[in-house]
Amino acid sequence: MTYVTNYLTLTSLVVLLPVFLAGAIWVIPASHTRTVVIAGAVVSVVGASWLALKIFESRGVHRTGEWIVFDPLAGILVLIVGALGITSILFSDTYLRGLTSGVVSQPFRTRLFYSVLLVFWAMLYAVPLAGNLGAAWLLIEGTTATSALLVGFSGKPRALEAGWKYLILTSAGMGVALLGIALLGTSSRIGGLGGLSWSTLSRSSGSHPDMLVAFVLVVVGLASKVGWAPVHNWLPDAHSEAPSPISGLLSGALLPCVLAVTWRTTKAMSPVVGTSPGHEILIGFGILSLAMAVPFLWQPLAWKRLLAYSSLEHMGIIALGIGFGGPLAIAGVIVHLFGHAIAKSLGFYASQSLLTHDPRSAKHPPGGVGRSSPKLGATLGISLATLSGFPPLPLFVSEVLILAGGFENGYLVASILSALLIAFGFIGLLQALLSTLLEDHHGSQKFHYVKTSPIFGLAILATVFLLIISWVGLYLPSSSFVHRLVSGMG
Amino acid sequence: MQGLSQWLMLVCGLSTVAVRRRSLAVGLATCQALALAGIAIYEANTIDESVAAGALVVRAIALAGLLTVLVSRTRETIPVRASVPPSIRSGLAVGLALILIWLIPVANHSNFDTLQVSFGLIAFGMVIIATRRATLFQILGIIFIENAIALAALGHSSYSSLVIELGVTLDLALIAMVASVFHDRIFAEFGTGDVAMLSDLRD
Numbered sequence: 001m002t003y004v005t006n007y008l009t010l011t012s013l014v015v016l017l018p019v020f021l022a023g024a025i026w027v028i029p030a031s032h033t034r035t036v037v038i039a040g041a042v043v044s045v046v047g048a049s050w051l052a053l054k055i056f057e058s059r060g061v062h063r064t065g066e067w068i069v070f071d072p073l074a075g076i077l078v079l080i081v082g083a084l085g086i087t088s089i090l091f092s093d094t095y096l097r098g099l100t101s102g103v104v105s106q107p108f109r110t111r112l113f114y115s116v117l118l119v120f121w122a123m124l125y126a127v128p129l130a131g132n133l134g135a136a137w138l139l140i141e142g143t144t145a146t147s148a149l150l151v152g153f154s155g156k157p158r159a160l161e162a163g164w165k166y167l168i169l170t171s172a173g174m175g176v177a178l179l180g181i182a183l184l185g186t187s188s189r190i191g192g193l194g195g196l197s198w199s200t201l202s203r204s205s206g207s208h209p210d211m212l213v214a215f216v217l218v219v220v221g222l223a224s225k226v227g228w229a230p231v232h233n234w235l236p237d238a239h240s241e242a243p244s245p246i247s248g249l250l251s252g253a254l255l256p257c258v259l260a261v262t263w264r265t266t267k268a269m270s271p272v273v274g275t276s277p278g279h280e281i282l283i284g285f286g287i288l289s290l291a292m293a294v295p296f297l298w299q300p301l302a303w304k305r306l307l308a309y310s311s312l313e314h315m316g317i318i319a320l321g322i323g324f325g326g327p328l329a330i331a332g333v334i335v336h337l338f339g340h341a342i343a344k345s346l347g348f349y350a351s352q353s354l355l356t357h358d359p360r361s362a363k364h365p366p367g368g369v370g371r372s373s374p375k376l377g378a379t380l381g382i383s384l385a386t387l388s389g390f391p392p393l394p395l396f397v398s399e400v401l402i403l404a405g406g407f408e409n410g411y412l413v414a415s416i417l418s419a420l421l422i423a424f425g426f427i428g429l430l431q432a433l434l435s436t437l438l439e440d441h442h443g444s445q446k447f448h449y450v451k452t453s454p455i456f457g458l459a460i461l462a463t464v465f466l467l468i469i470s471w472v473g474l475y476l477p478s479s480s481f482v483h484r485l486v487s488g489m490g
Numbered sequence: 491m492q493g494l495s496q497w498l499m500l501v502c503g504l505s506t507v508a509v510r511r512r513s514l515a516v517g518l519a520t521c522q523a524l525a526l527a528g529i530a531i532y533e534a535n536t537i538d539e540s541v542a543a544g545a546l547v548v549r550a551i552a553l554a555g556l557l558t559v560l561v562s563r564t565r566e567t568i569p570v571r572a573s574v575p576p577s578i579r580s581g582l583a584v585g586l587a588l589i590l591i592w593l594i595p596v597a598n599h600s601n602f603d604t605l606q607v608s609f610g611l612i613a614f615g616m617v618i619i620a621t622r623r624a625t626l627f628q629i630l631g632i633i634f635i636e637n638a639i640a641l642a643a644l645g646h647s648s649y650s651s652l653v654i655e656l657g658v659t660l661d662l663a664l665i666a667m668v669a670s671v672f673h674d675r676i677f678a679e680f681g682t683g684d685v686a687m688l689s690d691l692r693d
Contacts, residue, residue: 137657138657138660142661145665145668148668148672149668155675157680158691161688161689162691163672164688165688168631172615172631172632175612175615175632175635178639179638179639236691236693241691
């Protein structure tokens with residue numbers, strides 16, 4: 001009970017503080033907005049780290065009624081959301097200073113941006129902690145509304161197009177998921193949200209076909225928000241046109257949070273629909289996403305668009321890991337979640353400096369950045385090398401673990417196919433890496449000076465973390481932490 | 491009463507698939523939302539259910555107001571023509587509805603009729619989103635899908651409808667508000683609410 005009380009206090013601090021700040025910045029002087037937001041964000045992140053550590057320390061799963069769950073998966077995601085949230089806030093100032101237009105005029109622009117970002121951040125914290133499918137659905141839809149506003153925040157035609165597609169397509173997809181939830185609700189023995197909690201979903205009383213249909217509807221609906229192929233159309237547009245700090249948060253935090261809800265649903269429903277359907281659907285989405293992403297990774301794309309297609313690839317790899325199951329693949333999933341979040345957000349934050357340095361890179365692939373700005377080139381290189389799965393970086397470790405898990409659990413064809421697609425993706429991103437750093441696409445194009453110290457500092461910090469994650473990843477499969485994730489989830 | 495209201499919801503949905511004028515479509519969507527609220531009021535036996543029904547009434551009125559303001563603020567100089575003729579749109583909508591009903595095995599379900607109507611409305615919403623070029627119609631498509639789900643949630647007694655209705659209402663209010671902001675900005679930027687103009691992002 002004390003455990004739960006401590007957890008609740010920390011959760012309230014972590015989730016409600018950003019919401020409070022979102023309101024508070026409208027009543028404090030505008031000149032103090034950034035300082036107050038950063039101070040509050042630091043407190044929230046310290047709370048999030050503390051909460052995650054307490055979850056990791058404890059054995060077993062803790063719940064508060066049917067609303068909140070504290071398990072290792074929630075701990076991992078709270079940590080990721082916290083880290084990416086504060087870095088996004090720190091890099092937002094540069095974005096806002098360079099913004100010449102917006103959905104609202106300047107006196108309100110900065111406050112509106114931070115307000116929406118803070119509410120989005122709070123919802124992101126809450127999604128992995130949601131103790132039942134209904135609450136998780138509502139929170140995910142909340143993230144759609146807030147993040148769509150952020151995607152289209154600049155008010156530029158391309159941003160409006162991306163934001164509109166994101167809003168309409170994911171809302172339609174989430175509508176399909178809600179239909180599945182409503183069907184699950186009809187088979188629940190308990191009324192209200194309690195019937196949709198992760199622990200009671202496994203005791204649904206509906207017939208097998210009904211439950212299977214409901215389950216498929218929920219997973220397919222959520223897939224549209226994760227951005228798995230073939231329901232991924234909005235993803236490359238939204239991630240490439242969003243403000244850079246938001247792109248980092250969308251890719252590194254939002255997608256994994258929604259993916260976690262899909263994972264929990266699959267796990268919770270397995271006693272009712274069997275383990276095979278869930279695993280097969282996830283493996284199918286994984287292979288399809290990889291197959292859809294790889295051809296684009298071979299194309300010369302603008303930097304942010306390349307990163308966006310890489311998100312499609314990596315969400316596919318994580319889906320494969322969850323689908324394969326077992327300690328090896330799940331350890332791979334954990335390493336992948338952390339490695340992808342760090343490398344992808346670094347790449348997106350660096351895109352701000354890249355756009356200042358070489359404005360053409362907004363629509364064209366960058367070239368020769370390693371020569372024109374070595375520190376920026378190094379930052380882009382670290383991000384892309386990690387995302388390509390370059391050894392010994394963590395995504396190499398995770399991909400090996402996931403594929404080994406696939407072979408270990410008898411998914412021979414899927415594993416071989418995935419290995420081939422991952423290899424093709426690696427080659428495509430390696431080409432892009434060499435081109436970004438060394439090739440000179442733009443001939444006599446002049447580059448602009450850009451201050452690279454902040455992003456290069458972050459790149460050094462990120463590299464340290466990435467190497468630690470790689471090292472930890474090697475010991476993870478045999479750890480009790482992974483066994484807790486494999487055997488039990490909130 | 492319930493059967494009549496469900497038929498009314500279907501007729502409003504299918505008519506919206508076919509109609510050209512935005513103001514007429516807003517009227518039909520309002521009528522559908524009110525029919526849904528009517529079913530909720532008729533079936534309300536507890537305080538929770540009455541609150542949920544009240545929330546649906548408020549939602550219908552608020553949506554009607556919001557959409558009417560949107561239409562009046564963004565007058566199209568040239569009507570945005572859909573990419574598919576009305577007869578084919580209607581055929582697609584009915585066809586998709588029949589396929590959904592056939593695909594999803596709810597024949598043994600106690601609320602078979604209600605679920606069938608819900609699937610029909612979802613199909614109509616999807617066809618509207620896929621075939622209409624006007625941004626306002628795409629918002630209506632989302633609203634139809636949400637109405638369908640609220641109807642499905644109303645159709646059984648074992649499940650507390652308050653939660654789903656309040657949740658859907660809140661969610662829809664948020665999504666509709668954000669979509670309205672986008673509609674407004676798209677109109678200001680392009681001079682029309684035609685999604686055909688949103689085609690710059692291609693690989």
